[in-house]
Amino acid sequence: MLSTSPVAAPRGANPARRHCLRLLLLLLWCGAAPRAHALQGLTGVHDPSTIVKQGNTYWVFATGQGIYSLYSTDLVNWTPGPRAVFVNNAYPGWINTKVPGFAGNFWAPECVFQNGKYYLYYSCSTFGSKVSAIGLATNVTLDPASPSYNWVDEGEVISTNANSPVNAIDPAVYRDASNNLWMTYGSYFGGIRTVQLDAATGKPLAGATQNAVANGDVEAAYVARRGAFYYLFINRGTCCQGISSTYRILVGRSASPAGPFLDQNGVDLNANGGTLLLSGAGRYRGPGHTGIFEENGATYFSHHYYDSYDNGAPKLGLAQLTWSAAGWPVVSRDWLGPASGTGAAGRFTIAAGPAASNLVWQSQGCTGAAGQAIVQATPAAGTCQQWDFTALGNGDYKITSALGGLAAGTANCSDANFALLQLGTYTGQDCQQFHLDRASDGSLVLAALSSNRVVEVPFASTAPGAQLGIFDYNGCACQHWFVTPVGTTTATAGSARLAGVSLYPVPAERGAFTVDLGPLPNAEATTVTVTDLLGKVVYCRRYGPQQRQLAVAAGLAPGIYQVRVQRGAASLTQKQTVQ
Known part of the structure; x- marks a missing residue:
């Protein structure tokens, strides 16, 4: 059974975590039958990447041999990808010149869509070492069944050695208000760094400054922009110890993509600051590795956790992210209940x-x-x-x-x-x-x-x-x-709601995206209307009834828009992010 296990080797700076991996595998496969899952399917995963969508399929990549993946068509049921990114351990040869002893167990990947391709960043390291590298592979599709499916090695992004002030693991990519590309990376060894990337190559700009933005027992950084602020999500504590893990997610914010990032009390994350966002509670122990995905009026906060209902097995979690009146993120698993708890x-x-x-x-x-x-x-x-x-x-x-x-x-x-x-x-x-x-x-x-x-x-x-x-x-x-x-007039069922419609990619690049009508019949024409957050119509087009994949080439500036798809009396409205 271990050959089909979705559990991936945890990363980190502590050599003892190698023992923890063996323990987690043993607990997952030899323990009692699992109780109800927060999500359905084989959700075992560690260090999940941000959700990325192609067509009607959502993908998450994770720590594992050759880079492991999960996919879903509804964000509820998840299935292991049919093959690793690097099949049969056929990873690029340059890696072992940078990281001697590396054996194909890749840590904490991140995937983004840009320049018409999917950019997959990944970490290569060994336990308890700063001898590490972040690499990059690209693919024009995430569908393994496509004849165009092929991961292309783009080589090293950044590397570190035993004398480096930081550790080159845990990459995450974000864009600033001017659409410039940035990356965070780092760990316990030297803290977290940010660096601007060349948007064409996906690698650091020549001479770009390495900004120290968080220190202490810190890993798994992720940055998201909202309004005038950039929010840095980090992990503190220990991972990879099942239900004994003390991992917790904290946050700070900055008016600059390069920091400094301060918590709600004004403490710099570079001075061990951080406002607590999500910690272990109930079955959900040691949450870690933030990802944020917005679609259809909701913001999903992806992460892994250790399931105390299933002997501490690491699993994929999707919670709800909202924002307080003061502009700080709030995470809750209660999709109907108050964000503050019970x-x-x-x-x-x-x-x-x-x-x-x-x-x-x-x-x-x-x-x-x-x-x-x-x-x-x-x-x-x-x-x-x-x-x-x-x-x-x-x-x-x-x-x-x-x-x-x-x-x-x-x-x-x-x-x-x-x-x-x-x-x-x-x-x-x-x-x-x-x-x-x-x-x-x-x-x-x-x-x-x-x-x-x-x-x-x-x-x-x-x-x-x-x-x-x-x-x-x-x-x-x-x-x-x-x-x-009760008391609202919101439409609640199929007669007024379009089913099976999908927008992709999410986020869209340069204002172009596709509306896939899926299984809808060909009986009616479709109107697609795009409005900005002020309600101004910036795009409107009527498509013929035989058209199934509607190309929206709106040329939109970076930002968040509302997309309304209308067929007769039925409609679907959801947000679309443009970068």
């Missing part, structure tokens, strides 16, 4: 996902009695179609009927496929608790904590009265739900 999230209706039935959850018979089945029904006014969500922390929720206050759960607390949902007195059992994950189309997937199975309409029935149950996740629209606050 508490009542509110009262909602729950409608079937796109291309399903547009029916809503209802307590059958509308009496709110114990044992009453939870079914799908035609939308109508009444509290038996309203549900109170209470956040329990870390993305877990209790769901109770607004009529009578009894909790949703599986009959007889079963965790089997086809177990049916009904109302009962809340006892705190995990068959009455659900973890919510947000899919790429804005719908939610509700996984019962007693299993890794999700709430669905059995057999994708569109008949009113069908009782809901749980089943293994398979991506069916019948397993996706739109949860809408």
Whole structure:
């Protein structure tokens, strides 16, 4: 089984971490059967890169032999890539001249799209050493099935030796307000550096200044720009020790891409500063390695964590990133609950996902009695179609009927496929608790904590009265739900929402991107409208009904835009970032 393991060797400065890798592998494959995952599929990963999207597929690269990858089509179910970047350890020969003893276990890659290609940065090192190098490979596609798929070695980006003041690992790339390209890198050995890159080559500009921006027990730096500030995310603490890991994510900000970066108390990250953003809690231990991806009205905060429900195995986590009134990032796993933690999230209706039935959850018979089945029904006014969500922390929720206050759960607390949902007195059992994950189309997937199975309409029935149950996740629209606050007029279902539409690449380069209509029928023309954040229309075009991939060549300046795709009465609106 180890040959197919998604677990990758952790990086770091401590030689003892080699032992930790063996321990993590042992725990993952020899431990008890895992409980419910925060995401579905084989999510084992360490040091995930920022999510990058090509077509309808999302990719993450990670630490591992030959560079490991995961992909998803909905941001919920993740599958290991079919092959490593460097197959059969056939990595570039220059690496061993810079890093003697390197054996193909690449650390902490990062992938960005620019100049019409995907630029994959990676780290080469050995445990407890500053003899390290960051390399670069490019590819015109991330699809291994494409005849154009080919990783091209672009050579060394930067390297260090035993006498260097810094360690060349953990690359991350960002752009400043003038669209200049920058890179952060570094570790415990000498802290974190930033350096401007040549946008054409992806390598440091000749004579560029190396800026020291964070020190101490620091790794895994990442910079994101928002408004007038650049935000530097870092890790402090120890990784790679399973549930004993003390990794935590902190942040500081600067008006300059080169720093200095100060925390909320005004302390420089170069003086051991940093405002705590995300630390271990519940099943999520030792979170690390920030990535930020924006799409469809949401900002996803990617990272790895060690799962205490699964013997400390490292896994991919996707949380929600929002911003405080003072302009500081806030990370929460509660997609409905308050960002500050537990508490009542509110009262909602729950409608079937796109291309399903547009029916809503209802307590059958509308009496709110114990044992009453939870079914799908035609939308109508009444509290038996309203549900109170209470956040329990870390993305877990209790769901109770607004009529009578009894909790949703599986009959007889079963965790089997086809177990049916009904109302009962809340006892705190995990068959009455659900973890919510947000899919790429804005719908939610509700996984019962007693299993890794999700709430669905059995057999994708569109008949009113069908009782809901749980089943293994398979991506069916019948397993996706739109949860809408009571009293709003937001469209919640397939008749008003375009399903299967995708924008790529994200972010767009030089204002050009594609709208892929996916499985939509050819019956209607499509209108694409792009507006800036002030609501000004900067692009509008009508496309014929036979066109499936709509090229948007808007020539937009760098920034954030709203893209609206309209077909008849149905539409999709989402943000698009242009660099």
